[in-house]
Amino acid sequence: MDGLRRHKSTFLLPGLLTLFLIIIFPLLFTIRVSFSGWNVSNPQMDFIGGANYTAVLHDSRFWASITRLVLLAGGTVLIQYVIGFGMALLVWREARGRRFWRVLFLVPMMTTPVVMAAIWQTIFHESLGPVNDLLEMLGLTGIPWLTESGPALAALMTVEIWQWTPFMFLLLLAGLLSLPKEPFMAAAIDGAGTWRTFRKVTFPLMAPVSVAAVVIRLIEASKLSDSVYVLTSGGPGSSTETPGYYLYIQGLRDQQTGYGGAMSLTYLVLMIVTLTVVAALLTRAFKLKGDS
Amino acid sequence: MNLNATDLCLTVDGVDHLRNVTATFRPGRLHTVIGRTMAGKTTLLRALAGLQGVDSGSLTRAGEDFLRTPVWRRDTAMVYQQFINYPHLTVFDNVAFPLKRAGLSRDEIRHRVQQSLASVGLTDFGKRKPSQLSGGQQQRVAIARALARRTGILLLDEPLANLDYKLREQLRDEFKALFSDQGDTIVIYTTTEPAEAMMLGDVVLVMHEGRILQTGTPQEVFERPATTTVASIVNDPPMNVFAGRLKGGQVTVAGFQAAHVSAHLAELSDGAYQFGLRATDVSLASSGVDGEVTYVEISGSETFVHVVVGETPFVVQLEGIHDVDLGDLVKLRLRPDRLFAFDERGALVRTPSHDLVSVEGR
Amino acid sequence: MRSRPYTRVVAVAAVAALTATACTTQSEVQHKPKKKAALFKPGSEISYKKYGRNYPATKVKDGPGSCSYESISRKDYSGQTLKIISHAVPVIGEPTQLHAKQFEEITGGKVEVVNVPFGELHQKILTPLQAGQPAYDVMFYPSLWIGDMAPYLAPVPEEYLNTPGMRDVTQSYMDVATWDGKVVQYPVDGDRHYLKVRSDVLKDPRWQAEYKKATGKDLKVPTTWAEYQETAEFFSGKDFDGDGKRNYGSAEVTKRDDLTFSAFISRAAPYVKNPKVKGGVFFDAKTMKPLINTPGFVRALQDMVEAKSIWAPGGANFGLGDEIFSFGGGQTLMSYSWDDAFIQAQQPDSKIRNTVEAAPLPGSTEVYNRTTRSWDKKANQAAYFTWGWTSAVAKASSHQEMAFDYLCFFSNEANTALDLTIGRFGVNPYRISHFDPAFWEKQGWDKDVAKAYVKTLSGMEENPNRVFDLRVPGVNQYMSALANGVAAALAGQQPPQRALDGVADEWVKITDQIGKDKVRSAYRNVVALEDKS
């Protein structure tokens, strides 16, 4: 046992220290810069107290983007989960050409978000893109995809769903494939129907995978900004702006480094708290033993 | 080179896993550790192997402080209750794995692996992966790997527990032969089954709640269980233990007085005792202690009738199939000459064979 | 103990890091070229043909002077590397690459070009400059950023200012390249907004008759924004080119983080630039009080909100590319922005070649006078010298001579003449010699088209009522705030007045943050350009 104790740090530390060293400077830098007036024309580490934080509290555009993110991220992740699970169930066991479907359903995840968003922009292009063209072929009127806030949000969600449902699909399919067979046999013997088997056997068994997949997707979705940037630039008005994109505008594009830093940290704290609570709630909702 | 454990103690989260465990394990002997589930048997093995630290006590082998020896230098092999093998290796490579670590030559490895696989009857399975084998075969691979190393210490943690009955009996018979020629190896084998412990063990250690209650030859432990607990552990079904009174060598249980004087109890002073009686020494009769049947098990050619007398449960083992139903009122005949007498604290005072027992391991 | 793989990994990484450090250490020495024999005879014929089918077969003669193919090919830059950042391909990015390739071929030096989307260009250039990291020797960027960039730029040396090409640059564009009396930007492009219309439709007697019937007015190229709206409205939803698809009135740049601010200023120019009032359009140069929420700008924003009815589907989120595709694809009747859309429409394979016409930006019938706080009831038109592409050399560059040689080669007479004809290059007339209809006719343009084009462009040079961009430090922030306000009004989130009031508040904040004096002194230069005429 003593031998083991001596070794455990040797395993952990290389990774932990590497990450720590890579991360600590940026974090400290950001904390420090958030108390400075660093901006595009005065790139200096002066000290202006908590002025940036006060400004963040009064920045209605920031808080509006947070509310929007809750809906966007929550909505897309839920839809991704439902579709991902559904598709995983459909190609899980007996399905013709299931190996082809599986590969196809994985591919969108492999694409570069900024690049695909550019392609999506051409797809949603209201006069030169195929979506409105197809709608018109069906006798419907074209939708102002990127110029009205409702459709723009829908377009954004479509892109997110396209890109990241495969992630859910993969995690859930792998989870399904590793389920033990016995409970299903038992359910079959009990004469349980498809729906009952799913509700009583499959779904509970998949609970841990589900929670992990949803939480990790929420974490990634909270950073949503690439597709906003390319697709709508936050518009029309500011109706599709997410915190990630707004942070980018302030902190990088307009180089309000100090203000951006304060906003980033506020956002980071909010996210960590929210995600921790959400993870805990999900875990409880699925009646899991908190364990890691 | 004995392995000496002295006063090993381990408490985890307020639960005592080992309490002052003191024992000496000798080379060339097979030690069986018998105890119920959670008795601390596995913990003891893990502590001996170095997989589990202890809070206090000492463990030495040939003067070496074993507690300070890392696992990988303890010269110990272990077989788990679950069939643990390296899933990524073939059967051959599984067995060869420790040998390669030990730096043996290729020829030597090949020779030993084949010998070892032959001894467990898996000669033709070398190229398979463990996942392609049945449970029993997987366990044989684990045993082959343990044997092939010819370590100084060989630990087997309920190796047969997860196998079906028939396989268990078959392997148990093979074990007797396998372990008998292990040379100077200290073999320690844990089990919950009295028959296994008695049949395999040169020395039997009875464990309960982290303590070793008794150490001795199978016969000693069986014939002279030091306490009521030991008595119930080493018998299957567990020995019936019940309160009674003794007056002039005549036993009274639950208001029913035995007809005869039990000769071996005659010298004992009158008063309250606890008595033990094996299930085979109880039978159903037309007169005797009144009880009610709570459960009937029929196993092959035997019938086990569970009866409750007042609050005290009894098990009656009968030859053949008997027609007894739940809730039947029956009368139990207790063989007075087979009674073990224990004092009120549970310590053995007299056995049917008249001998006084020196109690170890308390 | 065995050596552990991960210690090895760490060691390898460390060694790699050290090696990289050694390699990237820059020397401060300025590198000079060696001399070699020329590869071209003076006046050789130059063509891009050999670089692929994408290029026109046009041939031009190599010009005289030190920037010509002949002169540059005498320099030997082998062993030297020039690092260039430019806009994304193709606009200005493609000529950057093409001329880099040619420069490599004739000087033996190495030129590395990185292309960056518009939204990223500013911070991608400025961050290393501010951090003192010599990342790029040559930068291509919109000329209005001069206020942010100037402190880090090397002034153009005398010898380059005296080349024939440079002396031919119009005064407006020399002014644009100058900061604190020094020429710090190397002019490579001239830019302006003007109006483009489908002359085939406007001159079609059938449409003229119908228009007269419907509105009681003559159908002609609009001269005010009100006429623009009226004309566009009439044609919106009609199929004016008979291809079975609906057409629309106007394509404009409206995407918030694209170049909306320029479109808005174009619409505002005639309302806010009163030739009688001096001292600033965006700010009162004395007090630095923003004028962005004054009635002239509000009127322009009202116009723009109203204009939603004349836009093609998606028109409220058009970037420059969308505008160009929409007008160039024949979907819309009119558009106004840079030359790119016009040149693109005049490409040999364009569907609407020679059916388009250039005209000055629409004007107004009244103009706001901020000194009298009232509208002066008189026809007004203003030339908006919207930012164009420019280039500059970093002060910290250790390859300045190579850098300036590259730029002078980039913009030599032969290259520029060819670049002007390729719409996607985004290189537009900026030299006096470019305003010659004959040159454009040679490209296959109809005589009238060429004439109107040249007249529109040169007319702007002569127009005394000019608006320049807000060329001050932090211009991006100002324009970003303006675009937000415009976008909010277009999206119906706020009425125009309130949206622009918000912008004015933002501008005050930005000015305070950057430093009032700093902004004022920069803005005075802009005002001087506007008021000088």
Add this chain to the structure above:
Amino acid sequence: MRSRLYPVFKYTVIALWACFVAGPFFWAMTTSFKNANAVQGGPTYIPWAQYEPTLTGWRNIFGGAGGVDVVGPFVNSAIVTVAASAISLALGSLAAYALSRYRFRLGFIKNSDIVFFFVSQRIMPPVVLVIPFFYLLQWGGLLDTIPGLVIVTVALLLPIAVWVMVDFFNGIPREIDEMAMLDGCPPFQTFVRAILPNSLPGLTVAAMFCAVFGWNDFFFAFRLTFTEVQTLPQAVVALNSSIPPWWTLSAAALFGVAPLILLALWVERLLSKGNLSGAVR
């Protein structure tokens, strides 16, 4: 009982989703053979029938004038992705193994907190990191170098590797470690000889995630390099001009996803063979 309509329903749903998934690829494919006129004319789908296909887009990404060269960036992307993934997997699986097998306690910090520290790096908005990274790499002279980019990418990938591998190792019975130690392996050898060989599925999933995120990173690569190191997403984004050449952009997008499709095939193979059982939980 399942109705007879069930298969109809099932394959309809699969087909619909497949269309949605494949749609953008089909659109990009057909667009990549267009030119400006074909694009401006409104949406068309079938070459020859609806528009005259050209190879301009494809020629442009392989060094054709008027495009970008994707081959150099492809190599850079591959080097950075492979190096950063390998380092992340090595460090990440070591750390994950420690977190899965041993108990750490430092004041109030427990194993779960350390795991959270790793995973929480993914919550960090990239904007927080990029400017400090710029100064950090400048200080180390690593701006615009492959090692610099690898270091930064490791920070992005390490949390993923740890997250996947902790869960995976938790699913491998500890008895295997114990047995290996009893069989004479010190802890590090135990890890290398007994645990890693059994972790192929987990490593594959982790490697896939690392590769996906590493290969597709634009944000950091873009801001921490100048001219020397251009990665593939940068090369593609360099086409997002104010007059975007849809055809070249489409060709470049398709080219960029190609190597990762091979990865998808490989992952699916492992899935089908049941090798990924327990890789994700």
